[in-house]
Every structure is written in C-alpha cells, then in structure tokens.
Amino acid sequence: MKIYLLTDFGSTYTKVTAIDVEYGTIVAFGKAFTTIEDDVTIGYNNALSQIYQQLGQFVLAASLACSSAAGGLKMVSSGLVPDLTAKASRLAAASAGAKVMKTYSYELTEFEIEEIEAINPDIVLLSGGIDGGNKAVILHNASIIAKVAGEFFVIVAGNRSAATQAREILEAGGKKVVVCENVMPAFGKLNIMPAKAAIRDLFIANIITAKGLDKAAAMMDMEIIPTPLAVFEACELLSNGTKAEKGLGELMAYDLGGATTDVYSMADGMPKVPNSFISGINEPFAKRSVEGDLGMRYSLTAMYDLIVEEDGGASFCTAGGFAMGAVQSWLEICRNDPSVMPHNEYAKYADIDASFAAYAIRVGASRHVGRTQKIYTPNGEMLSQEGKDLTQVRYVIGSGGAVINAQNPLNIMKEAIYSPRDLNDLKPLAPKILLDERNCLAAMGLLARREPDMALRIMKDSFVEIG
C-alpha cells in the first residue's frame, strides 16, 4: 500500500491523515497532542504510531504538512485609509494564511507601540499611499514600528516612492525588512499577490525555524505552509475544479476554530440587483477573512465581550433559553481548559457552546460579506454596495470541531444564510450546506499540491449535505 501522509500541526493537536494513493481515499487518521514546547516531532510520532497501528506497513508516497502551532502566523497590518490601503493590507495578510490580529489605518500613535508589543507579531505588513501618492503616513508609521520591541519582520508594501526611505527607517531601528510591490499601486486597484508571496517566503525561510518546526520540516517532502493557506487552496480547488473534473462553482467555507473563525469565499461578488453599484475596492474572487475575536476556546472571552457589548447578553440568552450565569460558568471552564468538550459532565453546556458557535458564524459571515446601503438620488433610489455580493453563492461548507461535533450542525451553519435580521448583509440566500465531517479541508489543501484530482474527489465524496 502506498500512502500520502498529510499532517496538520495544530495549536492543540497534531493530526495526521493517511491517503491511499491507489484508491484515492482516506484510510487512516491519527491525532496526538502537539508538543511544540519541547520537540514537535514527539507529538508527530505519537500521531504517526496510530497510523501504523491502523495500517501496518506501507510505502510512503510523500509526507506533507501545514501548521498553526505556536500561535500560527501572527500578523499586524497597516495602511492609510480604512477602506483602501488598510483593507488591502488586511486582505493580503489573510490570503497568505496569517492570523491578522489587528489592522491599523492612518497614523500610528505611541500608544499603539505597546499594543503591538503585546500582540507580539511574526510579521508586520506596512502599506499606505498609492504609488506616487501619500508618503508621510507610511514613513511616520515606519518610525513608530521601528520603536516596537520584538523579533519580527516588516514587509513594506506601500507607496513605491516611499519604500526605500521606509526601509532605512526600519533598519535603523534594527528591524528585518522586505520590500515588495504596493498592495494598491493605483486608486482602487488591488495587488495583493506580491505581499502574499513575501509573507509565504518569510514563513518558510524564517518563521518555521523560529517556531521550533524545523525538525518537523526536515521530515517533510514539501515546505510546511500555514494551515489557513492549505484550507484556502482546498477551497479554491473545490470551487474551480480541475481539468478533469468540474468544481462546485461559487462557494463559501467556514472554519470555526479555538482561536479564530476563518471565512472563505470563492465568488466574484459583483452586484446582483439592478440599480446597485460598487463603491470602494473590488474585492478578490478568492477571499479569506479571519476573526481573532471569534474563537471557541482561546478567544471565547473576546466573543463573550462582544455579546455582552451588544445588549448585555440578553438576546443571546433568550434565544438559547439559558441563564447568563451558566454562560459565565462555561466560559470559566473553557478558560481553564481550552481542550474541554461539552460532553459527559459538561453535557449541560452543549447548547451554550452551540450558541457561541452560531454567533461566531453569524458575525464572521457579516464581516466577510458585503453590504448595501440605500441612497436617494435625483433619479430615485439606488443601492451602493461595499464588498462582495454573495447572495447567489450555491454552497456553504462548515468545518472545524465546534461545527462538526455539534449535535445540530445545521442550527449553527444556518447563521451563514441571509436573514432579514441583518438586512443589508449580502449573505447567500439559498445555499446548500455541506459539512466537512472528517475535518479534512486542510489535509486536502496539502494533497491538492500533489494530486488535485484526488483531493477534489475526496472532498466531494466526504462532504455531507445537511441542508
């Protein structure tokens, strides 16, 4: 038997999926605690031994891996105007698979030095100004970033005319700098691929080692990539298909994790109703957004804070039929043990956990999709659309433990569908909902790099339609 081993070094677990090359199917799965603090290969070998137990001897076709261990690829991005270069910088970082902790616009202040130090990013992406445009802000921000303590890289991807000077300022502050093309070279024109490539190169060349993954990397047949990038590529494949087989067309996917909620859309997003027009930038066909305040364990407190901010938690509790006290208890339990599941003695918290999951999907969706605003003109009412119109998207995929292990995943994933409650959000109106029951999206993104047809088939076969 010839096998592909696909490994996902997660923050809590190291997961290994084995694919039979001949039959193109998942034949074994192993899971063990990630041991990044001492030696990541210990956990890897533990997971691997489970594969050996299940399969006996086999011939290895290739071993591929992705990682979100040790905090994943943590980034901060910055730009000038929120809707323009700041947004472009965030899109670039997110599409590279980074956990974008914060996006700044306009001038950074001294106050933000501490904030960035607390985030402790792996990379800061600095942009601002179209080519030949504003230089003052990116140069000012370079001087602030130069003062931020910490070992991190800075990618300068802003106004070309300011790049050399920005580099000098940063290097004088002891920062390691990479300069690449502007994320927005001309007004409204997105150019995120060069920054995405620069992030990928830094991750492979430096961050893998910094995170203690180099020993594992040496055991693989391909460089280790960020897990969200693997998921991104799986979604692209599933949407586009291959030469031999058609994809599903326009789709969205949700990966609900312990630290973040990741939302992907593969769709053009152009206005679908007459009398509407796009304002702001045209977002890319393949888009990822990542929400650091919507996570089921490490970021549960942040999500709780959002819920409380809305209305003290009243609608959250009423809709779920539980008391605030119980919500707080569950929050405390999760805080103490991020690997806890709402099972056994904690089964009574299953509804609360599911409500948090539904909330994450709802808010993650709202932030990802575009929205319309009515404007009244001398020629009558028109709709100004900002972001992507995803109303016609036909498939929504749910992935991540909190979704697939829930008693009623459909209840959670329903929040990805348009609802009059969020009137102007351009969420899919009537999509089919698929569940990534085997949680194989990341693994299939890895496999896609070698065997796209096989990866596509496995996804199509293993996703179950639940609504």
Add this chain to the structure above:
Amino acid sequence: MDANVIVNDENQEKISIVLGVIGADVHAVGNKILNYVFTKAGFNVVNLGVMASQQEFVEAAVEADAKAIVVSSLYGHGEIDCKGLREKCDEAGLAGIKLYAGGNLVVGKQDFTQVEKTFKDMGFDRVYPPGSDPQINVGHMREDFGLMI
C-alpha cells in the same frame, strides 16, 4: 524629459489630482475628455469616473496625496452633491487642497455669478460655467500650484 510634463522640483514626481463626476450622475463623456486633457498636461490623474461619492473623492485624495480635486456635475444637482465636501477634506487632513467644479452645476440656465458665489461659499476655489474649456482649468492649476512658466 517631455517638455509638457510638469515636475515638482522637490521630488521629480508628477502632481496628483483627483477627478470624477459626483453624485448619481452618469454622464461619462466629459469625464473622459477631462482625464485625457489633464493627463496630457502632465498631471497624475486619479480618475474616479462617474457616480463618485464625496467619500471616494476624499479617500482617493488622501491616498494619492492629491493637490486638487476636480469635480464635474452635469445633471443639475451639483449643489446638493457638493455640499460638505470642503468640510470632509478638512476633517481628513486635506487642509488647503484645491477644489474645482464645472459642468452643468445647476438646473437650467441660471445666472452664473450667483452659481459661482454659491460654490465658493461652499469652499470651492474655482467654479466653471457650462461648456468651459478644460484647458482653462489646466492653466489655473499651474497657477495655483506655483508652476507658472
């Protein structure tokens, strides 16, 4: 170097200006001509095309570090569409940016001195009557930016 190209002697770069047709106005032809004329005159034109909102003008000017915003309005609702643009510019740190307006700014044939006053009161630096030759505006910009030769 092309004799027509205006250089800012400090950094050898072209001066940026933002151009667009404001509001819900779809008249596209004049905008194309203005874009052509201004580009030819050596400006770096950020052209927003038709149906540009005040916010788009302002944000584009910020990113482009523009020295001027040239607003066209052809369909007669220029006054409502332009109101508040100067204040938004001030708010965005674009203090002193030149604002020009032209086209058919108001409905029908009204006394232009009155129209000009209305727009100047709103903070526009120069206001042009219907059918104005864009070259006049080019001359004014050179003057306003201190590029008179």
